[in-house]
Amino acid sequence: MKIKRRDFLKGAAGGMALLALDGQDAQAMTVQALPPEALGILFDSTLCVGCNACMTACKDANNMQPDFADGQDIWDQPVDLSPNTLNIIKKFTSGTGETKDAEVNGYAFIKRQCLHCVDPSCVTACPVSALLKDKETGIVTYNKNACIGCRYCQVACPYNIPKFDFNHIYPEIVKCQLCDHLIAEGKVSACCSACPTGASLFGKVEDLYVETRRRQQMVPGTIYEYPVTSIDSGLTHSYPAPEYIPHVYGKEELGGTQVMYMSAVGFDNFALPAYPKESFVSMSSGIQYAIYKGMVYPLVVLAGLVFMVKKNKQQEETKTAEKAKDKKEENHE
Ligand code: SF4
Ligand code: SF4
Ligand code: SF4
Incomplete structure (x- = not known):
């Protein structure tokens, strides 16, 4: 253009x-500020059982090819985000790795995907507005027809999310767009639809904030209702509350993100960097x-x-x- x-x-x-x-x-x-109707995901690591249903649903919903890591081209086994993988569940283990959600001799799961930053560096870095933040939903979308392949967004992203797909005649950037094509049909993001436990929960960011505050006030060991699929689905499961660490990742980091994390182990175990509150865009x-x-x-x-x-x-x-x-x-x- x-x-x-x-x-x-x-x-x-x-x-x-x-x-x-x-x-x-x-x-x-x-x-940029959070739009009042912004949409996002709350990932609660304590509810994740590592079933990978979200990964399969993501590939299906976004027509992504399998990633073969076993050399036998049989199973989809991505080792990280890639041009074929917009969403991956990774595992943290320590010592004997026996106890779920324990830092010592324990293990826990984390979901990696685009965090849909409130003030996204990738959008600011893109010289041709191929990446845009939707004014209403806050979803960071990508337009391959506008992209010139400069890859500035890859350098600018503080979470190392956008991947460059060389496998097409016209290479393109690949990242999660929160399944905005499903949202346009009144559905929710595929990963949240598929999640059997509610670990990946879709909703308005403001409602998810309220849910994080509720969870942080829970008494560990007491049974509570947890919403499944989306915050307003009406579907719930009952679980004993874990001992959450007093930090919701993404609420404040670099101006905040629309994908947020709760956990019982420190976020440094998941290689989620300790960032200041001010966004890179604001700093620069x-x-x-x-x-x-x-x-x-x-x-x-x-x-x-x-x-x-x-x-x-x-x-x-x-x-x-x-x-x-x-x-x-x-x-x-
Ligand atoms: S996580 Fe990276 S790719 Fe996603 S919106 Fe933020 S800066 Fe952009
Ligand atoms: S929102 Fe859609 S594209 Fe993003 S991780 Fe979930 S399933 Fe994948
Ligand atoms: S579907 Fe839910 S429980 Fe299964 S790996 Fe994904 S986030 Fe975890």
């Missing part, structure tokens, strides 16, 4: 206006502002560029008007 000169001028003018703001305002302009806008604030040169260059483009545009418009006038006169003769 070609960028129209008018849009370029608007962008350039916006850039100049941004430079005129103080740092805080500039930051507020660039950081602050740095850019600090660099540009004291520099007259970029402003002068930008102003010159804007003047030049505007002048060219006026010249072209004048020429076009003159040609149209000549043609009109020719037709009258």
Whole structure:
């Protein structure tokens, strides 16, 4: 897609206006907030039994090919996210690995997929808007027809999620899009539909927040009802509450994510990084502002560029008007 000169001028003018703001305002302009109707997933590691039904359902719903790790091309056995695998269940083990959800001599499961960041670095890094955050649902979608294959999104993602598929004539980026095609039909994400225990739970992020608070107040060992499939499905299972660690991963990390995690073991065991609350997008806008604030040169260059483009545009418009006038006169003769 070609960028129209008018849009370029608007962008350039916006850039100049941004430079005129103080740092805080500039930051507020660039950081995205959670849309009120945002959708997401709550993954509760204590409920996950490692059955991999979510992985199979994901492949089925998204027409993904199997990943063969056994060398025999029999079973789908992905070892990590890949161009064929948008969602993977991984296992943490320690010592003898006997006790579920124990850090010592225990094991636990984690689900890896796109976290649908509230303020996604991949969207900001993409120079052609092939990755977009939906204004209503907050789902981060990918448009392969707009993608130029620069792979900036791969570098920018703090969770190492987007994969580059070289197996097509036109290589493309591959990542979970929360099954937005199913959501458009009034269904829920395939992984959550398939999950027999409720470990993967679909819902509005605001409702999932409420559910995380409820779970954190549960008394360990006491039986509670847990929703299955989606927060408002009406389906529940009863389980004794585990001893959750007092941290919901994704609620605050890098401005928050729409896929969140609860667990009884520390998130460092799952290689989920300990990130600050501020998003990378917000941090980088602050740095850019600090660099540009004291520099007259970029402003002068930008102003010159804007003047030049505007002048060219006026010249072209004048020429076009003159040609149209000549043609009109020719037709009258
Ligand atoms: S997890 Fe990565 S790919 Fe997914 S929205 Fe966040 S930055 Fe983008
Ligand atoms: S939301 Fe859909 S695409 Fe994403 S992990 Fe779940 S099944 Fe896969
Ligand atoms: S379907 Fe549910 S229980 Fe089974 S591996 Fe996936 S998240 Fe865990």
